[in-house]
Amino acid sequence: MTMSNEARPGFAFGRPPAPDWSDFFGALAEHTDYQARLDALLELTARATKLPVVALYLADSPESRPHLVRLRFPKPARATSAGAETGSRVPFLGGSLGRWRRETLDAETFDVDEAFYSDSVVSVSSGVPLDLPRDERYTTSSIVATPVGALYSVPLHRRGEQIGVVQVGPVSEQPGRRLRKAMESIASPLAHAVALAREQSRLQEQLAEYETRADVSRQMLRSAFELDEFLHLLLELAVKASGTQAGFIALADTSGAIRLHTAVDLPDGLLDGVDLTPGAGFLEWLDEAERALYVADFARAAELGIQVILAVPLADEERVLGVLGLMNLEGGRPPAEHSLNLLAIFAEQIQLVLGNVRLFEAFNRQFVDTIHALARALDARYPYSEGHHRRVTDWAMTIGHELGLSEGQLEALWVAGMGHDVGMCGIVEVEHGFQADFHHPTIGASMFDVLPNGQAASEIVATHHEWFDGWGFPAGLKGEEIPVGGRILALAEYIVESTTADSIQTAMPPSKLFEEIEIRRGRQFDPAVVDAWRAAFERQRRASALGTPFRPCHTFKGEPEAACTTCPARTVDAPCWTIPDVRCIYHGDPDCRGCFVYLEAVERATDAGTDVPAPAPRGVEEV
Incomplete structure (x- = not known):
């Protein structure tokens, strides 16, 4: 059978031209997912060769065997009741595409627009080998026999090294001239595109791994210093291991008095009002040097329904940090004989945790102090910017109190306010306003985010240039998406900048400031934050003579x-x-x-x- 030029692939008018370098690298630009990129490259290869099967093998190193990474394979066609083919689909018989006498005819009878499978299940069921031996057959172009028929195997080289093999087919016993020419023209761009896709995928995987490790480390560090949860967990273990009914941990407050901090299975209010400080009456030192305690107020213990109490001090070399106690109430059985030993072991662990927390808190304070010192140095660049961070923080705290923020929220607001523009220090060309303005919230936030308890302050710093209507930067957050601290800091900074005079302009008088803030109300600023500031400011004014x-x-x-x-x-x-x-x-x-x-x-x-x-x-x- 012969074919006219009109019927031959590549000769008919209107057929798309063979893929070139721009097509292969354009396919990379259209996709970000590694597998999608490989699928697009295999599709181009199929288009260039007019063959349905394309198998891509890549080697992890020059010494390793090439393994199958992606397979373009036709979906099995549905046969009629008489076993005839439907349309122009290729029959799928026992994992084989059948034997075609001429590749030109075979390509013409295959519908290249149909759906394809490309996963490993199909590769296994089709019989395509999952890896290739390292021998001479795959270092040069040749015909190889597979369960899907004969495939034309072409090595892929980049920078003088073979990185893999691409196989196309099914073909006749010898590849035709057009097939050889097509593969010669696409082998090099295919190899470079595949290598680039793999390198970028590896970099993305490494970046994702580093980000995951960093996130896990931050979460572990944060959880390690969630003192209440950790102490409660240790106390639960102590109660269970000792066979006692209840337990408590009391810690010293700022005045030195030791009060109940956390408890397990302790009746509500049982130790309220009880001073657990050793030497205060209820617990006394049996031997202070040996850190041994005993219950001195038996009447009070009986009144509280305590049958047995085992207590040990939590102390470092300098002072008593607290008390760990295990107890049985009325009707409870005596504690196990080994309870005192267990109590000492758990006390040692709790003391270690408390000591680490103190060290961490000292480090945390020093780190935050360093950030705030950088911010003060930034303020000192110009006379009119002196005290900028402190003044912004003053207004922010005033608004925060007016809004009724919690103690923890106020602390985070103070920490963030005193260093909200510190990200400017991370920008070399700080005088280039737009660049500095756009990036400094993100850079500043990253400085706080490394701290285990710095997430709240970090979020405030990152969002203090967001607008309530979503037109701010850097993330375009809006409304409640912006943390309340970020919304407060946004208004506080605007107030400070508007009420600061410099050599060019005077400060904005109150009437003008009110007018400008009202214009921005609901757009740049949260209306609730505006109302809180206005109420506090007017109260200050009314209180002044x-x-x-x-x-x-x-x-x-x-x-x-x-x-x-x-x-x-x-x-x-x-x-x-x-x-x-x-x-x-x-x-x-x-x-x-x-x-x-x-x-x-x-x-x-x-x-x-x-x-x-x-x-x-x-x-x-x-x-």
């Missing part, structure tokens, strides 16, 4: 410390702007008429129909 600052100047600015601590406004009983020798120039206020403290007093007096004393001429001394 007319003609006086709503806040003392040295508390409103307070930086640099060397100037403000020697400023006469701290000691003279008069409005700060009436004192000639005020030191405000050192924190960027060249003239009191542009200072927010003065402008606020003027507006408040004007609203009341009175005047304020005029600013005195400035006199400046060296610090």
Whole structure:
């Protein structure tokens, strides 16, 4: 049988051209998943050869056997009741595609648009080998016999080394000229594209592994210092191992008194009001040097229904940290003989945990102090930015208290506020505003995120430039997606920047500040946060006498410390702007008429129909 040029693949008008380098690398650009990339490359290979089966083998190293990584294989066609083929699909008989006399005819009769299987189950069922031996047959182009028929095997080389083998088919006993030419033209771009896809996949896997390890390490470190959970777990184990009915751990508070911290199976309120400090009456030292305790108040113990109590102090070399106690209540059986030994073992573990927590807390404080010191150094670049972080934090804490945040939320807000712009230190070209602005929240957050208990502060720092309507940066979060601390810090920073004078412009007076914040209400700022700030600020204003600052100047600015601590406004009983020798120039206020403290007093007096004393001429001394 002969074929006209119109029937021959590659000669008919309108047929797509054979794939080239741009097609193979374009396939990589269209996909990010490694398997999807390989599927696209095999599809291009099938298109170039007009053959349905494409098997890709890759070697992990020059010394290893090439193994099957991806297989393009036709889906078995459904046969009619008479066993005839449906349409132009290829019959699937016992794992074989059958023998075709001529590859050109075979390619023409195969519907390349049908669905394909490409997973390992098909590779096994089809009989395609899962790996290839390292011998000469696969180092050059040749025909190899497989259960799916004869395949044309072509080695893939990159940078002078063989990285794998690609096999296409089924073919006749000898490959035709067109097939050899097609494989010669695509072997090199295919090899380079496959190698690049594999290298990028390995890098992605390594990155994912590193990120997972880092996340696991952070979570483990965080969980390791969740003191309450860890102590409760140890106490449960102690109660169970000793055979006692209940147990407690009491820890020293800031005053040194030892009070109940956590308990297991202890009746509610049983030890409320009991001072568990050794030597305070209920527990006394049997031998303080040996750290041995006994119950001294038998009457109180009987009143509480305690039948047996075993207690040991938790102490380091310097002081008593707490008490570990196991007890049986009325009706309980005596504790096991080994309970005292177990108690000592668990006490040792708890002391170790408490000691580690103290070390960790010291490290945590030092690390946070370092971040805050970097932030203060950033503030010192210009006179008008002195004290920026402290002033933002002051307003943030005022708003946080107004909103009724918890003690933990307020602590995280303070830690974040005092270092919210520290990410600027991680940008070399800090003067290039857009670059610094866009990236500094993420960089700053990463500095806090390394701390086991720094996640809350990290989230606040990362989101303090997000807008309530979603038009902020860097993540475009909106509404409740932004942590409340981030929403608070956003407004607090805007207030500080708007009420700070510099050599170019004066501070924004209160009326203008109210107007600008109302414009941004619900867009840039959370309305609830705006209301909280407005309520607190107006309360401060109402509490101030007319003609006086709503806040003392040295508390409103307070930086640099060397100037403000020697400023006469701290000691003279008069409005700060009436004192000639005020030191405000050192924190960027060249003239009191542009200072927010003065402008606020003027507006408040004007609203009341009175005047304020005029600013005195400035006199400046060296610090």
